[in-house]
Amino acid sequence: MSAVSSEPTLSLKGIHKSFGPVHVLRDVDFEAHAGQVTALVGDNGAGKSTLVKCIGGIHPVDSGEIRYNGESVTIGSPREAASLGIEIVYQDLALCDNLDIVGNMFLGRESKRGVVLDDEQMEQMAQRTLTSLSVRTVRSVRQPVASLSGGQRQTVAIAKAVLWNSKVVILDEPTAALGVAQTAQVLELVRRLADTGLAVILISHNMNDVFAVSDRIAALYLGTTAAQVKTSEVTHSQVVELITTGGSDSLGRKDS
Amino acid sequence: MGTLTTASASDDRTAAGPPASPLTSYLRDYWARVRSGEIGSLPAVAGLLALSTVFEILRPKLFLTKANIANLFTQGAGVTIIAMGLVFVLIIGEIDLSAGFTAGLCATVMTLLMTKEPGLPLPHGNSWYVGVPAALVTGMLAGALIGWIVSKVAVPSFVVTLAAYLAFQGVILMLLGEGNIVRISDPNILRLENTSLDPAVGWILYVLVVLAYAAVRILKVRRRAHSGLASEPPTLTAIRIGSLAVLLGVLVFVLNMERSLNPARSLKGVPVIVPVIGALLLLWTFVLNRTAYGRHLYAVGGNREAARRAGIDVTKVRISAFVICSLMAAVGGIILASRANSVDANTGGSDILLKSVGAAVIGGASLFGGRGRALDAVLGGAVIAVIDNGMGSLGWASGTKLVFTGIVLLLAAGVDALSRKRAAAGS
Numbered sequence: 001m002s003a004v005s006s007e008p009t010l011s012l013k014g015i016h017k018s019f020g021p022v023h024v025l026r027d028v029d030f031e032a033h034a035g036q037v038t039a040l041v042g043d044n045g046a047g048k049s050t051l052v053k054c055i056g057g058i059h060p061v062d063s064g065e066i067r068y069n070g071e072s073v074t075i076g077s078p079r080e081a082a083s084l085g086i087e088i089v090y091q092d093l094a095l096c097d098n099l100d101i102v103g104n105m106f107l108g109r110e111s112k113r114g115v116v117l118d119d120e121q122m123e124q125m126a127q128r129t130l131t132s133l134s135v136r137t138v139r140s141v142r143q144p145v146a147s148l149s150g151g152q153r154q155t156v157a158i159a160k161a162v163l164w165n166s167k168v169v170i171l172d173e174p175t176a177a178l179g180v181a182q183t184a185q186v187l188e189l190v191r192r193l194a195d196t197g198l199a200v201i202l203i204s205h206n207m208n209d210v211f212a213v214s215d216r217i218a219a220l221y222l223g224t225t226a227a228q229v230k231t232s233e234v235t236h237s238q239v240v241e242l243i244t245t246g247g248s249d250s251l252g253r254k255d256s
Numbered sequence: 257m258g259t260l261t262t263a264s265a266s267d268d269r270t271a272a273g274p275p276a277s278p279l280t281s282y283l284r285d286y287w288a289r290v291r292s293g294e295i296g297s298l299p300a301v302a303g304l305l306a307l308s309t310v311f312e313i314l315r316p317k318l319f320l321t322k323a324n325i326a327n328l329f330t331q332g333a334g335v336t337i338i339a340m341g342l343v344f345v346l347i348i349g350e351i352d353l354s355a356g357f358t359a360g361l362c363a364t365v366m367t368l369l370m371t372k373e374p375g376l377p378l379p380h381g382n383s384w385y386v387g388v389p390a391a392l393v394t395g396m397l398a399g400a401l402i403g404w405i406v407s408k409v410a411v412p413s414f415v416v417t418l419a420a421y422l423a424f425q426g427v428i429l430m431l432l433g434e435g436n437i438v439r440i441s442d443p444n445i446l447r448l449e450n451t452s453l454d455p456a457v458g459w460i461l462y463v464l465v466v467l468a469y470a471a472v473r474i475l476k477v478r479r480r481a482h483s484g485l486a487s488e489p490p491t492l493t494a495i496r497i498g499s500l501a502v503l504l505g506v507l508v509f510v511l512n513m514e515r516s517l518n519p520a521r522s523l524k525g526v527p528v529i530v531p532v533i534g535a536l537l538l539l540w541t542f543v544l545n546r547t548a549y550g551r552h553l554y555a556v557g558g559n560r561e562a563a564r565r566a567g568i569d570v571t572k573v574r575i576s577a578f579v580i581c582s583l584m585a586a587v588g589g590i591i592l593a594s595r596a597n598s599v600d601a602n603t604g605g606s607d608i609l610l611k612s613v614g615a616a617v618i619g620g621a622s623l624f625g626g627r628g629r630a631l632d633a634v635l636g637g638a639v640i641a642v643i644d645n646g647m648g649s650l651g652w653a654s655g656t657k658l659v660f661t662g663i664v665l666l667l668a669a670g671v672d673a674l675s676r677k678r679a680a681a682g683s
Contacts (some may be wrong), residue, residue: 079567094565096558098626099551107555108566110548117546120483127485147292
């Protein structure tokens with residue numbers, strides 16, 4: 001798609017992270033650009049989740065530099081990540097079934113007039129966000145989340161993430177539990193997020209999804225960066241090789 | 257969802273608006289929600305009507321009399337108010353089995369502080385404005401302790417409150433001494449359950465309540481329209497306001513009729529306890545529906561992990577639910593004491609707790625957490641009061657009464673479980 005913009009929105013350099021004796025991330029480099037979908041791929045245990053949790057402020061990094069919009073930052077808590085404009089949509093979504101869509105989207109950050117909830121404003125903002133994402137699968141924002149399908153839940157979780165003028169949205173396996181039609185809908189939504197100028201990071205095991213929506217691919221192998229490449233410049237089998245062996249022909253560990 | 261364009265989205269939303277009549281589509285939506293397991297207060301209202309009809313048919317001249325209707329309120333008040341507090345604990349998916357004896361303990365503290373008799377463990381002879389706050393503070397401390405153990409030490413609430421059930425009962429015995437009954441002589445406390453409002457005051461309150469309700473409803477519709485949001489059809493607003501006006505009107509009218517059997521002593525008017533319950537209902541409904549705190553309570557009950565990730569202090573919310581529960585138990589205890597004119601070791605004991613939990617669940621609060629309203633306690637409390645009172649007027653043996661009450665509780669819990677299953681299957 002579009003050319004790589006000069007400065008990545010989020011860039012990580014030489015990230016190290018250990019849990020006790022286990023060295024989970026070793027010298028990891030990672031970049032995400034505005035307006036692009038960056039797929040983060042890697043086998044189980046490659047360190048994808050840990051990397052994401054470092055970006056999301058759940059785990060502090062041991063060493064390495066995180067640059068956000070060109071400035072060096074430290075992310076000490078999920079709150080700090082959110083205030084920078086980094087939102088994570090977790091695989092298990094974490095929605096409250098008994099609350100409606102508006103209640104879920106604003107949970108913990110409700111708009112108020114004095115002590116009273118400003119339901120009108122929240123409903124308007126929720127509706128505007130869904131409309132801006134061209135979401136037409138949801139009948140009413142006053143529906144309880146319990147009544148939604150898997151794809152609709154994913155949509156609500158994503159909409160919740162972009163509601164707050166976020167700049168970086170990280171999606172953890174958003175299509176893992178979905179059927180064919182709903183997967184297509186969610187992938188369209190992921191593409192639209194990037195088209196509105198967000199830096200989208202997509203974690204996925206599914207190569208079809210990765211090639212369908214991503215602009216760039218970052219592969220992790222045993223806790224290190226195997227490669228960061230443009231999706232248009234690699235083939236399906238090359239990416240699989242990167243994931244399973246950490247290198248592929250000219251691509252790979254040392255010369256990316 | 258064929259294209260990636262964003263242009264026509266908003267047009268699509270409005271074009272798919274309500275068909276022909278907004279009222280029928282509203283009713284259809286409501287029915288769809290009922291079918292998918294969101295039954296709300298339907299079982300309680302249906303149960304109330306069915307039970308009243310059955311009792312009236314079985315004992316024509318005894319059940320639906322003026323005196324008995326007034327009785328229902330004073331009889332059910334204590335349980336209703338304790339149930340209102342239990343709703344908070346049920347919403348976060350916990351239980352408080354000690355609420356009954358918390359009520360008893362708080363009532364005992366109040367009574368001992370206020371009694372004129374010397375020789376009991378607490379300083380005696382204080383007025384109500386010492387006794388009542390002391391009872392409320394006792395309740396809040398009990399709730400804070402239970403809540404802290406449940407959410408910080410992570411002992412299941414079932415066990416913690418079962419222990420508190422025994423311990424509080426013991427504390428009451430230690431305070432009162434074995435077999436002691438302490439009378440209440442303070443007129444302010446006795447007034448709560450034993451007097452009625454002047455009929456004129458009843459009507460004035462009635463007008464104020466209906467006007468306030470209408471104002472709130474109309475303002476809400478206006479604000480939504482102003483923000484460009486879909487709101488309920490005006491007919492529905494009118495029906496809501498109208499039915500409240502009629503229901504409360506009939507109630508005030510009936511309660512304002514002379515119900516004394518003794519021609520020498522007039523007895524009429526709305527029992528004082530009715531506006532007390534009404535005020536508490538308003539307060540807690542506001543807290544649950546219109547504040548961020550209320551929403552966080554539901555969130556913690558619906559998905560604790562989601563609430564935690566949303567930045568809600570889950571521990572604090574959980575402790576606060578127990579504090580509110582025990583605070584309301586204290587209020588309920590004062591009411592129970594006012595009705596009995598005294599406290600003894602069994603105040604708040606016996607079946608008070610089961611009836612209170614039953615009231616909340618019959619009204620529509622869920623034992624599985626995430627669902628419950630203050631109104632549920634009032635509706636369920638009414639059902640419990642009708643059952644109690646109706647069985648009394650039928651002259652059933654206490655064995656039969658217990659079995660029947662047990663069946664009703666089981667039915668309510670069954671409806672709760674089934675509606676939950678239905679909701680889970682629907683998604």
